[in-house]
Amino acid sequence: AGFSGEIPTAELFIRSTQMAVFCPIMQFHSDTQNSNWDRTPWNIAERNEDKRALEIYRDYANLRMNILPYIYNEAIHVAEKGEPMMRPLVFDYINDKRLYNIEDEYLFGRFLLVAPVTEEGQRQREIYLPEGEWIDFWNGIKYSGQKYIKYLCDLDKIPVLIKNNSIIPFNLNNDFKIGGYVGNKVDLYHNLCFMIVGEIKEKYIFRDDLGNKILFTQENGKIKVYISGKIDKIYIISSKSLSLEGQVAEHMVKQNLNIYKIINL
Template sequence: MQRYGGTWSGDVATGWPGLRASLSLVLGLGLCGVPYSGPDIGGFDGNPSPELFVRWFQLGAFLPLFRTHAAIDAGRREPWEFGPQALECARVALAERERLRPYLVTLAHLARLTGAPYVRPVWWGAPDDRPLRDCEDAFLLGDALLVAPVLEPGVERRAVRLPRGRWYDTATERAYDGPATVTLDAPPARIPVLARAGSVIPVRGPDGGLELEVSLIHL
């Protein structure tokens, strides 16, 4: 499984604890040598609320294995089943995943060559940083992006612990210097994603061609 394939994270229960467990499972599998994994978006059983489904979908869009799936007797998992607002939020998340597809392919190649997982704990580059080691609600996607999903209901702003260096909020382009804890907007339509200063990320351009997205270092 480590060499030739991957796995999904098992039949995670529908609910906010199941959403949080999904991230823990993907991080743990990556550290155990299984870089390609992901959860059943929305949970395997039950009927997620529109808010829960959207937050799960937003998390899943940044994980290696990205799929909606459920038990045969559970609620539906198509985004349009949760109303027009949820459908639009899902569309935005899916469009960002498609834009980042070249980066995800790059991470797949690096995982094959080095064993480094796509999804990494925020302490990946600084294992001696105790506050980072205690952070279980965010992750690094490769070395370039820090993703901070919303894992609780009713949250539209959340604290994010930053590793050392300069980080740019990809939505606002505002810069933050770590190590620090910052509070970022997390409206229903998106979750906080930050780019590491100096990183170069391959992305899909508007015409479908390959582009390089550079996060400059401003002193």
């Protein structure tokens, strides 16, 4: 969205906001010399006479708070491993020569592939998927990797795909809807949720600022969850029914998702 000079169009502001959600730091700046250059979403909407700038910004600000547990846990991982948070695809798939010159896609953490939309009026873009399987973040469609795909990207979304066989932590409200409002507290999650995508092929560890730790494993088709610390409950989310061992207090289905409430005994 820039810093100084004339403001961008509402569409380009929206596109920059969408990418910023999937960056280590989501931050907007404005030159203070001219109030008309203010990069706030309400000024962008008013100056462009396009209320979508504010409406879509609000949805993505909510989404940012939804994925905060993922961002924090991945930040711990990359800090300990000495790896980047925003990763060129070739970093994790070095043997795929088709990735050597791809500069407009990246991995955000280990499990989210992001392909920003940067051109005004663009509603479709070509993206390359590395090996493996990739699940559309927005609708759950599965794609095979090592090929290019044409991705439809209306103004309300950019291409984001989840690496199959991974776990994505979320902070969700009681509707368990991605994009739902959860406030702006960074030290207290409304509902700590874990979306299991595919199978758990290797152990997954989640940590937070308070010293809490959650371990996920899968053995003989059964998912085991170990909670240490003061977390009293978590929720596990999946598009399919799961076989969970242990402390399942409740099972519900919302928006075609299976939601399991796990209590810490």
